[in-house]
Amino acid sequence: MIEIVDLKKNYKSVQALKGIRLRVASGELFAYLGPNGAGKTTTIRILTGLTRPSGGQAYIGGYDVAKEPMKAKRHQGLVPQHVNLDAELTVEENLVIHGRLHGMSRDDIRRRIEELLDYVALKEKRDSLVKRLSGGMKRRLMIARALLHHPVVLFLDEPTVGLDPAIRRRIWTLIKKIQQDGVTIFLTTHYIEEAEFLADRVAFIDEGSIVALDTPRHLMESLGQWAIDSYRDNAMVTQYFADRESARRYGEEHKNGYTLRRVNLEDAFLAYTGKKVS
Incomplete structure (x- = not known):
């Protein structure tokens, strides 16, 4: 579902990505871990069409993200690290705008909102202003928004940052539920136990190169x-x-x-x- 071939990215004298290769299978929950400056954000920006690579190719659902960006984007949803909801609009209004941006019909948007508000347990908050929501509710709303247009790949960039342990566990349950519904998930997180609990496979990236790639169990058993x-x-x-x-x-x-x-x-x-x- 995601394929990266010899992907490179240079910023002047800095080589952010040094020819990484990676393949994520359909329905897999894949964790991508690394220290600050390792290349995590650069990789996600390339995969989501926000940054052009300096070399190599990246594919989402078979579409080249550099040559066919709109087709690739139709297959993916993104939950960014920072909350970027419109705080002055309601929960439902935020979702409606996202659906319209993706060219969905009004009937499809209405049906999908009903499904997703129930899915993320926010049905009773549909008319609430986003600025009135708790941190955990905002995160769940961002996940619902990313799923609105039926993506087959979901990028989760630090989805539980700043949340208390109980709320983080609730988000973990939701993430596993999304995977069980057949969505491929590409996760970055600085909570290492989050990747250990959730991921089918994990890649460690450091200084622009993938230094290890395996299941969490095999990576641990190597020690x-x-x-x-x-x-x-x-x-x-x-x-x-x-x-x-x-x-x-x-x-x-x-x-x-x-x-x-x-x-x-x-x-x-x-x-x-x-x-x-x-």
């Missing part, structure tokens, strides 16, 4: 099953082990305090990039 965190030499040190007993023995052999835990996706991210996700 081991268990981890020991200990503090020594004025630094936090993490060691990885194939089994719990080996990790426990290692911890008991060292006098300093330690924490025994399962390996997580953040461990894999740090191992491949040496940086914090952001």
Whole structure:
């Protein structure tokens, strides 16, 4: 559904993307993680037609995003990181405008709004001004807006940023529901546990190159099953082990305090990039 072939992007002396290759299957939930400046935003801007590549190709549903941008855009929806709803309009008015921009008929817009307001649990807020909504409601409305024109690919750029844990979990449920309805999802997030919980596969991008690509489970298992965190030499040190007993023995052999835990996706991210996700 998404194919990237030798994609490059240069900004004067900065090479933001260094010939990345990537394929996302239909119906897959794909997470794209990297530190600031790694190339995440540049990739999404190219895929959504906001930036032209310096080289290579990118396809959405078989359409070249540079040569056939309007056809590619008809197949995709975008939920940006920053809330860009019209705060002075109602929930329904925001959706109507989006439908009209996509050339939908009034009847189709009305039917689709009914479906989606129920889908994202905002039916009782249809006549509320957006500025009166909570942060979580605004995020759900942005997802509904992105789905209005029946896209087959949905780009989620930091969809839960700034939300409290309970609301984030509610958004996670909605995202999985969207995937189960057959939509391909391309997710960026700085909440590493979000990618670990949601994604079928994960790519780590760093300095314009993809440095790892696999399922969350395989990326974690490449380090081991268990981890020991200990503090020594004025630094936090993490060691990885194939089994719990080996990790426990290692911890008991060292006098300093330690924490025994399962390996997580953040461990894999740090191992491949040496940086914090952001």
